[in-house]
Amino acid sequence: MAYSEKVLEHFQHPKNVGTLDKSKSTVGTGLVGAPECGDVMRLQIEVDPSTQTIIDAKFKTFGCGSAIASSSLATEWLKGKTIEQALTIDNMDIVEELALPPVKIHCSVLAEDAIKGAIADYQSKNGIAVTEMVTAN
Amino acid sequence: MMIKEPMRVYLDNNSTTPCDPRVVDTMVPYFYQKPGNSASRNHPFGWEAEEGVDYAREQIAALLKVDSKEIIFTSGATESDNLAIKGVFEMYKSKGNHIITVTTEHKAVLDTCDKLTEVGAEITYLKVAEDGLIDLAELEAAIKSTTILVSVMWANNETGVIQPMKEIGDICEKFGVLFMSDATQAVGKMPTYPKEIGVHLMAFTSHKMYGPKGVGALYVSRKSPRVKVTAQMDGGGHERGMRSGTLNVPGIVGFGKAAEIARLEMNADAERLKKLRDRLEHELTSRLEECYINGNVDHRMPHVTNISFKHVEGEGLMMTFNQNIAVSSGSACTSASLEPSYVLVALGLGDDLAHSSIRFSLGRFTTDEEVDFVVDKLVAGVNHMRDLSPIWEMYKEGVDLSNVQWSEH
Numbered sequence: 001m002a003y004s005e006k007v008l009e010h011f012q013h014p015k016n017v018g019t020l021d022k023s024k025s026t027v028g029t030g031l032v033g034a035p036e037c038g039d040v041m042r043l044q045i046e047v048d049p050s051t052q053t054i055i056d057a058k059f060k061t062f063g064c065g066s067a068i069a070s071s072s073l074a075t076e077w078l079k080g081k082t083i084e085q086a087l088t089i090d091n092m093d094i095v096e097e098l099a100l101p102p103v104k105i106h107c108s109v110l111a112e113d114a115i116k117g118a119i120a121d122y123q124s125k126n127g128i129a130v131t132e133m134v135t136a137n
Numbered sequence: 138m139m140i141k142e143p144m145r146v147y148l149d150n151n152s153t154t155p156c157d158p159r160v161v162d163t164m165v166p167y168f169y170q171k172p173g174n175s176a177s178r179n180h181p182f183g184w185e186a187e188e189g190v191d192y193a194r195e196q197i198a199a200l201l202k203v204d205s206k207e208i209i210f211t212s213g214a215t216e217s218d219n220l221a222i223k224g225v226f227e228m229y230k231s232k233g234n235h236i237i238t239v240t241t242e243h244k245a246v247l248d249t250c251d252k253l254t255e256v257g258a259e260i261t262y263l264k265v266a267e268d269g270l271i272d273l274a275e276l277e278a279a280i281k282s283t284t285i286l287v288s289v290m291w292a293n294n295e296t297g298v299i300q301p302m303k304e305i306g307d308i309c310e311k312f313g314v315l316f317m318s319d320a321t322q323a324v325g326k327m328p329t330y331p332k333e334i335g336v337h338l339m340a341f342t343s344h345k346m347y348g349p350k351g352v353g354a355l356y357v358s359r360k361s362p363r364v365k366v367t368a369q370m371d372g373g374g375h376e377r378g379m380r381s382g383t384l385n386v387p388g389i390v391g392f393g394k395a396a397e398i399a400r401l402e403m404n405a406d407a408e409r410l411k412k413l414r415d416r417l418e419h420e421l422t423s424r425l426e427e428c429y430i431n432g433n434v435d436h437r438m439p440h441v442t443n444i445s446f447k448h449v450e451g452e453g454l455m456m457t458f459n460q461n462i463a464v465s466s467g468s469a470c471t472s473a474s475l476e477p478s479y480v481l482v483a484l485g486l487g488d489d490l491a492h493s494s495i496r497f498s499l500g501r502f503t504t505d506e507e508v509d510f511v512v513d514k515l516v517a518g519v520n521h522m523r524d525l526s527p528i529w530e531m532y533k534e535g536v537d538l539s540n541v542q543w544s545e546h
Binding site: 003011014017019031032033034035036037038039040041042060061062063064065067068113 | 448449450452453456468477487488489492522524525526527528529530538541543544
């Protein structure tokens with residue numbers, strides 16, 4: 001199975017790899033997937049509390065090329081968005097942008113879950129009502 | 138200025154091997170000057186084709202130390218496995234309906250057995266230990282009065298682990314049960330003499346031993362015991378009535394040549410490849426932390442190693458070098474099921490380590506330089522993927538991953 005150009009580009013030059021300080025109240029962390037399933041994504045956001053805008057995003061992913069590309073793309077999209085805007089990112093947007101084949105759709109689902117997980121973590125840390133809970137699916 | 142071709146290294150010889158040029162040379166005339174059907178008895182074209190097939194049968198029989206009449210040509214090992222198991226089941230159903238096989242067999246055996254349960258077969262699947270070997274006592278205990286066949290692969294395709302064939306043969310002999318072996322990975326790579334071992338049916342194929350694809354064979358014992366299988370294809374009654382269909386003459390001629398080369402060179406190949414494989418293993422395990430070799434290291438094929446690189450997903454790892462290097466992974470991220478290799482899971486590896494495995498299978502044309510190249514690419518790839526891996530980071534921070542609440546999906 002050949003990968004799309006965009007998956008290859010993100011895989012070869014992943015954006016925003018790294019770790020944010022999870023002890024900071026402005027940082028939210030989403031950790032989704034399981035090693036047994038072959039995919040684990042950790043996506044972190046740093047939020048400016050005054051504007052509710054995501055000023056930084058980082059990821060680390062254990063998984064196949066599509067999983068890495070999905071998380072890399074997600075961090076790109078998150079930067080500069082408000083939390084409200086970030087919550088509108090749908091996994092199918094990722095599928096479309098990366099031209100993921102059907103067997104790789106779960107990678108995009110995982111990325112959406114990771115985004116929601118990071119936002120929920122930020123919100124609960126700061127006593128904000130959690131907009132959307134991530135349910136394992 | 139010369140443009141240097143990017144290096145391409147093929148370490149996936151358990152999937153298929155390239156043809157030996159000597160094999161191809163032998164085949165070519167059978168596409169042009171000798172185009173006959175080996176079943177045409179009334180003109181020289183047919184006679185020449187038949188001579189080619191007969192000679193190939195002798196070459197293959199010599200490799201196995203069997204009689205040439207005991208070789209039935211098929212389209213490949215999958216067909217041979219099907220013919221052996223279904224053919225024995227149908228032929229001997231008055232004697233019983235019980236077949237014993239092993240959880241780590243190839244799908245050509247497992248799915249064939251599974252299919253037979255629809256028509257009344259009872260199948261026992263023997264488990265393997267952590268090293269991939271079956272328990273002989275468990276085999277013996279599984280045999281009952283209705284057992285007609287024991288099917289155990291000679292060497293495993295994913296790990297290279299070699300089963301205790303002689304001991305299994307002795308047990309089958311003691312109980313008067315037929316012994317079939319899928320020897321696809323072993324034939325042409327190591328001595329496989331069914332008569333010395335007590336194997337009565339043996340499936341193998343040309344394209345795993347430097348011959349062409351699309352041609353395989355089934356060894357069927359003709360003497361003590363005389364074994365018969367019910368044909369699975371109806372037609373002209375070729376191959377002593379066990380496998381109808383015009384013979385793939387060029388393919389068979391190439392298969393024969395491949396067998397002859399294997400007979401003369403497999404020991405030297407094995408000796409050279411074992412050194413190379415051991416070097417590959419030593420370099421990887423000494424330059425990288427947390428690598429695990431899967432399967433019994435004392436009872437395995439000399440050209441194969443299967444290594445799990447902890448906290449790195451196999452398919453992602455392969456993507457770091459797959460423009461240059463062909464290997465395969467036990468990670469089934471590309472398959473719809475998302476299940477990792479059932480063979481590695483049967484060895485008791487956690488799913489995480491199965492997802493992290495890479496199989497390296499060397500071959501006749503693998504060079505020292507290629508192995509060195511692969512080592513460097515692998516070390517770089519694993520390090521890169523670990524830098525990207527959240528679970529490697531957690532492991533390095535001392536987090537006990539088994540205590541993490543994962544959101545399984």
